[in-house]
Amino acid sequence: MRRIGAHVSTAGGVVNALTRTTEIGGNCLQIFAGSPRSWARRLYEEKEISSFLNESAKLDYSPTFIHALYLVNLASDNPDLVKKSVDSLITDLKNGQVIASAGVIVHLGSHQGRGFVSVVDQVAGVIRQILNATEETPFIIENSAGQQGKIGSLTEIGELFAKVNHPRLKLCLDSAHLFEAGYDLRNLSALDTLVNELTDQGLFNQIVCLHLNDSKTEFNSRNDQHENLGDGKIGLLGLSQLVNHEDLVDLPIILEVPGDSGFPDAKQIAIAKSL
Numbered sequence: 001m002r003r004i005g006a007h008v009s010t011a012g013g014v015v016n017a018l019t020r021t022t023e024i025g026g027n028c029l030q031i032f033a034g035s036p037r038s039w040a041r042r043l044y045e046e047k048e049i050s051s052f053l054n055e056s057a058k059l060d061y062s063p064t065f066i067h068a069l070y071l072v073n074l075a076s077d078n079p080d081l082v083k084k085s086v087d088s089l090i091t092d093l094k095n096g097q098v099i100a101s102a103g104v105i106v107h108l109g110s111h112q113g114r115g116f117v118s119v120v121d122q123v124a125g126v127i128r129q130i131l132n133a134t135e136e137t138p139f140i141i142e143n144s145a146g147q148q149g150k151i152g153s154l155t156e157i158g159e160l161f162a163k164v165n166h167p168r169l170k171l172c173l174d175s176a177h178l179f180e181a182g183y184d185l186r187n188l189s190a191l192d193t194l195v196n197e198l199t200d201q202g203l204f205n206q207i208v209c210l211h212l213n214d215s216k217t218e219f220n221s222r223n224d225q226h227e228n229l230g231d232g233k234i235g236l237l238g239l240s241q242l243v244n245h246e247d248l249v250d251l252p253i254i255l256e257v258p259g260d261s262g263f264p265d266a267k268q269i270a271i272a273k274s275l
């Protein structure tokens, strides 16, 4: 059975993310390992680790992805911000290891107008530093929507993979970001172009997760706004073509849609399952 789940809250403790996954009908999940908007990070304690591991094994919920916090910018020219980013990611990866997470999904950040070429060595070096400071959990780069300054086009990610060259470096594709960055998922030949490009960049075998979101903004908008499945500009047919593409059909699916009240709900998971 395909793995389909959503980003769920850990309010009250990480084990509660599993209860929320049950409530919405998922069998895999994504969480924040701490507040998404604050640098403060702590390592999970023994008790919360064992209850999460026991409960997730009993329910057979996997994989569990951790989403890095939104403040991370590995391309900043402010050394203090880069250090905070590195420290938070190392803690996220260590927490990922103890809860047997399939990886920490990261938005790399912005070059702030300086250009990718001027920051690529810094970003690659910092990723290698984070991987060297941790043991098991994959570092998963997410593609961007192509916003001004934001790093994360497939070409840029391909270059980073080549430079970092590490077995724990992986890729997450977000359907809304792809569409907003100029991949028209409504069109089957555009999907083949996407798969060819991933193959050419050496990225195809590194994909470990699909973020499944519809897009509130138009094709190629370079503006990232998630919409509920079927209510956005991609539509159910395009989303269905993506998740059922013969080369992508085994990937776990994580929803990050607004639902009816701000977070992915049972209705959205049911739609994802029906695609």
Ligand SMILES: [Zn+2]
Pocket (backbone or CB within 6 Å): 142, 174, 211, 256
């Ligand atoms: Zn995403």
Ligand SMILES: [Zn+2]
Pocket (backbone or CB within 6 Å): 174, 176, 177, 224, 225, 226
């Ligand atoms: Zn997004």
